[in-house]
Amino acid sequence: xxxxxxxxxxxxSALLSRTLRSALRQERVDFEVIxxxxxxxxxxxxxxxxxxxxxxRVLRHEFxxxxxxxxxxGAEHARAEWLAFLDDDDLWAPDKxxxxxxxxxxxxxDWAYTGSVNIENGRIVRSAPAPSEEEVVAALPxxxxxxxxxxxxxxxxxxxxQVGPFDTRLDCGxxxxxxxxxxxKHGWPAGVREPLMAKRIxxxxxxxxxDRIVRATTVIQTLHDTPIDWGRMxxxxxxxxxxxxxxxTALNMSTKAAAYGQVAGAAAMLLPHVRLRLRRRLGLQEExxxxxxxxRAVLARAWLREFEPILDDSAG
Amino acid sequence: xxxxxxxxxxxxxSKLLELSLRSxxxxxxxxxxxxxxxxxxxxxxPRMLQSLGDRxxxxxxxxxxxxxxxxxxxxxxARGEWVAFLDDDDLWAPDKxxxxxxxxxxxxxxxxxxxxxxxxxxxxxxxGRPPASPETVVKELMVRNxxxxxxxxxxxxxxxxxIxxxxxxxxxHxxxxxxxxxxxRRGPPAxxxxxxxxxxxxxxxxxxxxxxxxxxxDEIERRYGARVDRSGFNQYLARLAKRAGxxxxxxxxxxxxxxxxNRRYVTREFLPDVWRLCSDVLWSRMHRLxxxxxxxxxxxxxxxxxxxxARLWIxxxxxxxxxxxVK
Numbered sequence: 001x002x003x004x005x006x007x008x009x010x011x012x013s014a015l016l017s018r019t020l021r022s023a024l025r026q027e028r029v030d031f032e033v034i035x036x037x038x039x040x041x042x043x044x045x046x047x048x049x050x051x052x053x054x055x056x057r058v059l060r061h062e063f064x065x066x067x068x069x070x071x072x073x074g075a076e077h078a079r080a081e082w083l084a085f086l087d088d089d090d091l092w093a094p095d096k097x098x099x100x101x102x103x104x105x106x107x108x109x110d111w112a113y114t115g116s117v118n119i120e121n122g123r124i125v126r127s128a129p130a131p132s133e134e135e136v137v138a139a140l141p142x143x144x145x146x147x148x149x150x151x152x153x154x155x156x157x158x159x160x161x162q163v164g165p166f167d168t169r170l171d172c173g174x175x176x177x178x179x180x181x182x183x184x185k186h187g188w189p190a191g192v193r194e195p196l197m198a199k200r201i202x203x204x205x206x207x208x209x210x211d212r213i214v215r216a217t218t219v220i221q222t223l224h225d226t227p228i229d230w231g232r233m234x235x236x237x238x239x240x241x242x243x244x245x246x247x248x249t250a251l252n253m254s255t256k257a258a259a260y261g262q263v264a265g266a267a268a269m270l271l272p273h274v275r276l277r278l279r280r281r282l283g284l285q286e287e288x289x290x291x292x293x294x295x296r297a298v299l300a301r302a303w304l305r306e307f308e309p310i311l312d313d314s315a316g
Numbered sequence: 317x318x319x320x321x322x323x324x325x326x327x328x329x330s331k332l333l334e335l336s337l338r339s340x341x342x343x344x345x346x347x348x349x350x351x352x353x354x355x356x357x358x359x360x361x362p363r364m365l366q367s368l369g370d371r372x373x374x375x376x377x378x379x380x381x382x383x384x385x386x387x388x389x390x391x392x393x394a395r396g397e398w399v400a401f402l403d404d405d406d407l408w409a410p411d412k413x414x415x416x417x418x419x420x421x422x423x424x425x426x427x428x429x430x431x432x433x434x435x436x437x438x439x440x441x442x443x444g445r446p447p448a449s450p451e452t453v454v455k456e457l458m459v460r461n462x463x464x465x466x467x468x469x470x471x472x473x474x475x476x477x478x479i480x481x482x483x484x485x486x487x488x489h490x491x492x493x494x495x496x497x498x499x500x501r502r503g504p505p506a507x508x509x510x511x512x513x514x515x516x517x518x519x520x521x522x523x524x525x526x527x528x529x530x531x532x533x534d535e536i537e538r539r540y541g542a543r544v545d546r547s548g549f550n551q552y553l554a555r556l557a558k559r560a561g562x563x564x565x566x567x568x569x570x571x572x573x574x575x576x577x578n579r580r581y582v583t584r585e586f587l588p589d590v591w592r593l594c595s596d597v598l599w600s601r602m603h604r605l606x607x608x609x610x611x612x613x614x615x616x617x618x619x620x621x622x623x624x625x626a627r628l629w630i631x632x633x634x635x636x637x638x639x640x641x642v643k
Contacts (some may be wrong), residue, residue, distance in 0.1 A: 095379065106392065109482030115486045129486035129535050193486035194382055294528045295488030298381055 002082055003031040003097050003154065006074030009069055010038035013047045015200070022091045022307050028098040032057065034077055036070040039063055045095060063313060068166035068175045075248040083157045085176075089200045091119075092149040093303040096196040100154045104190040111155040111183050116148030117300040122311035123289065124304075125201065128294040130193040140184045141226035143233060144177040148199045148225075153180060153189075155225035156184070162186070167223075174216025183223055195300040201243065210240045231260030235269065242273060320348040320471065321396030322465040325386030326404035327355040330364045332516070339407040341371065345401040346413040348400075351372060353390045357378035376556055384483035384491045387467065391482055399474050405516040406468040407435070411628045416471045419506040427472040427499050428506040429453070432465035439634050441627055442517055442559075445619045450507050454500045458542035458572040460549065461493040463505075463514040470500065489525070490532040497540055511626035517532070517559065526553050526565070547577030554589070563597040618620055 005023050009016050014300055017037075023033050033053075037044055037060045048058045059073060071085055082101055086092065096114060104112040115130030131145045139145045146152055153176075155163075163182045166175045183189070216239065221228050238253035250273075254266040279286065322340050326453075334354075340350055350372040354361055356379050365374045375393055377386065383403075391399055400413060416428045433444030447453075453462040462470060467483075467599050470492075478498050483491045499505070530553070533544045554569035568594065574586045617623070 095381070099381075103480050109480070129484070129532070132484065132539065133481065135539065190480045193481060193484045194385060195486070293525065294531065295382065295525075296486055299380075302380060 001080040002029045002033060002101055003077030003084050004075075004080040004082070004157070005031055005033045005086055006036065006037060006069035006071055006078065007033060007086045007099075008036045008074065009040065009044060010064060011040045011042045011044065012088050012168055013040070013042050013044045013088055015089040016044060018045055019086060019088050020051070020056070021089060022094075023086055024055065025094045025214040025272065025306070026097045027094050027103060030080075031055065032075045032078075032080060033098060034059060036063065036074045038065065038070050047062070052182050057105050066168060066171040067150075068168045069172055072165040072168070075157070075165065078157055080158060082154050083160050084154040086151045087149060089202070090148070091198040091200070092151070093196040093300075094306075097154065099194075099196065099239075100190070101194045102106055103192050104154070104156075107190045110159040110187050111153055112190040112192065113146050113153050114148075114192040114197060115201055115296060116152060117195045117297060117304075117305070118201050119198045119308065120151045120201040122309050124198075124292050124297045124300060124310075126193045127195065127292050127294055127300065129296065130195070132193075133188055133191050134292060136189055136191065137184050138183050139176075139229070139290070141224060142229040143236075144174075144180070146180055146220060148197050150176040151199065152176075152181070155183060159183070169217050171217060173212040178216075178220050178223065181220070181226070186275075187275075194297045196280050196303075198300060198304055210237055213237065213240075217284070229255050229260075231262035232265075233257075234260060235262045238266065239269060247273075247277075317347075318349045318396040319346055319417070320398045320400050321390075321394035321474070322348055322350045322400050322402055322413075323387055323390030324350065324352045324402050324404055325355055325383050325390065325638060326352060326357065326361060327383075327386075327437055328357045328359045328361065329404045330357075330359055330361045332405040333361065334364060335633070336404055336407060336552070337372070338636075339409075342410045342633070343408065344410055345414045346417065348413060349396060350392075351375070351390045351393055352395075353386040354378065355383065355386040358547070382485050382488070384485040384487070388481070391477065392570070394474060395476060397503060398471050399477070400471040401467040403451075403466065404467045405518075406465070407514040407627075407630065407633060408468075409510075409512040413471065414510065415508045415510065416506070418490075419508050420471070423506045425450075425506040426503055427470060428477045429463050429469045430508040430512040431510050431622070432469055433511050433630075434465075434517050434599065435630065436517060439514075439630055440622045441514075441630070444511060444623050444626060446509055446622055448506060450504050454504050454508070455498075457497050457500050458540065459545045460552075461496070462488070463492070463496050464515045467492045467495075468515055469513045470485060470496070470505075478501070478502075487528045487535065487585045489530050490536055491554065493536060497536070497542070500548045509621055513544060514630055526557065526569075529553065547573045547581055550576060551581075551589070554593075558593055561600075563593065565576060566593055578635060 025192050033056045035048055035056060035058045037058060075083055084097060100112040100114055101261055117124050118126035136145055167178050170178055217233060234253045234257035238250045238257060241250035241253055248251050254270055258264045301310055352365055352372050352374050354374060354376040356377050375389055387401060416430060420428050431447045434442040436442055447464050448462050456462045487494055508532050533549055536542055537544050550569045550573035552564045554573060557566040557569055570589050574582050
C-alpha cells in the first residue's frame with residue numbers, strides 16, 4: 001500500500017462527506033482512509049457506517065482528545081509507506097497523492113507539499129503561488145509558509161515515527177506548523193507547486209480561532225528557539241481578523257505588522273477594505289467580489305467543480 | 317547516446333503543433349529525440365501524434381495539469397544529454413540546436429539561448445531584435461526577463477537542472493523567468509546571436525492576463541529579492557495591450573510606466589509612446605470609417621535586417637508545409 005490518509009473529524013457530517021469523496025477519488029495510488037471520529041454526536045457515525053467502502057476504517061473516540069491526538073492515533077493505525085492528513089472540511093484534487101508521492105520518490109525526499117487555494121461560499125478567495133523548496137526550508141522556522149494547514153503535507157511513515165507525532169500541547173492552531181518545522185530540520189521536502197488542495201474558510205473552522213494562533217506562535221518560539229517573523233505573522237493574523245469582520249483588531253494587528261516592517265503589505269491589505277467601507281458609508285453600490293482568474297485559480301476550478309458547486313465558474 | 321531531448325508540451329493546438337513539430341524534424345546535424353507531453357487535449361491532437369509513429373515519444377496527462385507540469389514530465393522522461401524546450405505554437409530555425417550546441421562547447425557552458433522574433437498567427441513577423449549578451453542577461457535577470465521568447469529558446473544540460481522542481485507550476489507567465497534566475501545563479505549561459513526562434517503572439521486572447529503578469533513579477537521580487545524594473549514592465553504591458561487593441565488600457569500602462577520611471581523615460585520616451593498609441597488608434601478608426609487606407613506608411617526600423625534573416629527560414633518552413641486553417 002502507498003498511502004494512509006488520516007481524517008480527524010468532529011460534528012461536520014455534511015462537509016465530511018464531500019471531503020471523504022475527494023479522498024476516495026484519489027487516482028493511481030493504493031491507499032487506505034482512517035477516519036478518527038472525535039466523539040461526534042451528529043449523524044457522522046451513521047454516515048461513516050453507511051459508506052461501505054473497504055478502504056475506509058473508522059476509529060472512534062468516546063471523548064474528544066483534540067486534533068493533534070486524533071491525528072496521532074490515526075497515524076498509529078496506519079499501514080502504508082506514506083502518511084497523509086486531511087482535515088474534515090478540506091478538499092483534494094484527484095491526483096494529489098499520486099503527484100506528491102511520485103515527486104518525493106523521484107527526488108528521494110521524505111516529505112512533500114503542494115499548493116493550495118482557499119474557498120469560501122463556492123468562490124476561490126485566495127490563490128497565491130506556492131513557496132519554493134528553498135523558501136520552505138529557510139522560512140518555516142520564522143513563518144508558516146506552507147498554505148492549506150494540516151491537509152497539505154504527506155510524509156513517509158518511517159519519518160513520522162522518527163521525527164515525532166503532532167505536539168498535543170498545541171491544539172487548534174499551530175500544531176501543523178510545528179511539525180513542519182521539525183520535518184524541515186529533518187530534510188528537504190519535494191514540492192508540487194500546482195494547487196492540488198482547497199482549504200475551506202467558514203465561520204466554524206479553526207482558521208477563525210485566531211487568538212489561539214498567537215499563543216501557539218509564542219509556544220513555538222520558545223520550543224524551537226526560532227526568530228519568528230512577527231511582521232508577516234501579524235499581517236497574516238490581521239487578514240484573518242478582517243475576514244471575521246473584527247475591524248479594529250485587524251487594524252491593531254496591521255499597525256503591529258507595519259511596526260515590524262511590513263508597511264507596504266499591511267497597506268495593500270487594508271486599502272481595499274477601507275474603500276469598501278467608504279463606499280458603504282457613502283451609500284454607493286457595492287462591487288461584487290473580484291473573480292480570481294489567475295493560472296492557479298483556473299487549475300483549481302477544473303478539479304474543484306467535481307466536489308463543490310463553484311459560483312465563479314464562468315471565469316474558468 | 318541521444319544528444320538532445322526536445323520537449324514539447326501541448327494542449328488543443330494540433331494545427332500549430334504540426335508546424336512546430338516540422339520545425340523540430342528539420343533540425344540538422346544533431347542526434348535528437350522528440351518528447352511530446354499532451355496535457356489533456358480534447359481535440360484531434362492525440363490522433364495527429366499517433367500518426368507520426370515512432371518519430372516522437374508521446375506522454376499524456378489525462379487531466380490538464382498546466383504547462384509547467386507538462387514540461388517537468390517531459391524532463392523526467394528525457395533520455396538526452398541536453399534538454400531543449402519548444403512550446404506548441406513556436407518555431408525553430410533548422411540550425412537552432414546545432415548552433416547552440418556549438419556555442420555551448422565553444423564556451424564550455426551548461427545552458428544557452430538564442431535570438432528570436434515574434435510572429436503572428438499567420439506567420440508574419442511582428443517584432444524582433446538581437447538578444448542581450450550573456451553578461452547583460454545574467455546581470456539584468458533580477459530586473460527583467462532578459463531571455464527572449466520564453467522557454468522555447470533555451471537548451472540546458474539535463475543533469476544540471478534544479479530538482480525536484482524545474483518549472484514552478486504555481487507560476488504561469490514567469491515560470492521560465494523563475495528558472496532562468498536559478499540557472500543564472502549556477503553559471504552564465506552561452507548565446508547564439510541569430511534569430512533562431514519564432515514565438516507566437518496571439519492577439520486579444522484570453523491568455524493575455526496582464527494583471528496576472530503583474531502579480532507574478534511581485535512574486536519574483538519576493539522570492540529572489542529582485543528589483544523588477546517597474547517602468548520597463550509597464551511599458552511592456554502597454555505594448556501588449558496596444559497590440560491586443562486595448563487602447564485605453566495601453567494608455568493606463570504607459571502612464572504607470574511614466575510614474576514609476578526615471579526622468580529619461582518621462583522626458584524622452586513617454587510622449588512619443590503616447591503619440592504613437594493615439595495615432596495608431598486614430599488610424600484604425602479612420603480605416604474603419606473608410607477614410608484611410610489599410611496599410612500605413614512604414615516606420616524606420618533599426619532591426620530590419622534581423623527580421624529579414626528570420627523571414628527567410630520562416631517562409632521556407634511555411635511554404636514547404638501549407639497551413640490551411642490556423643486557429
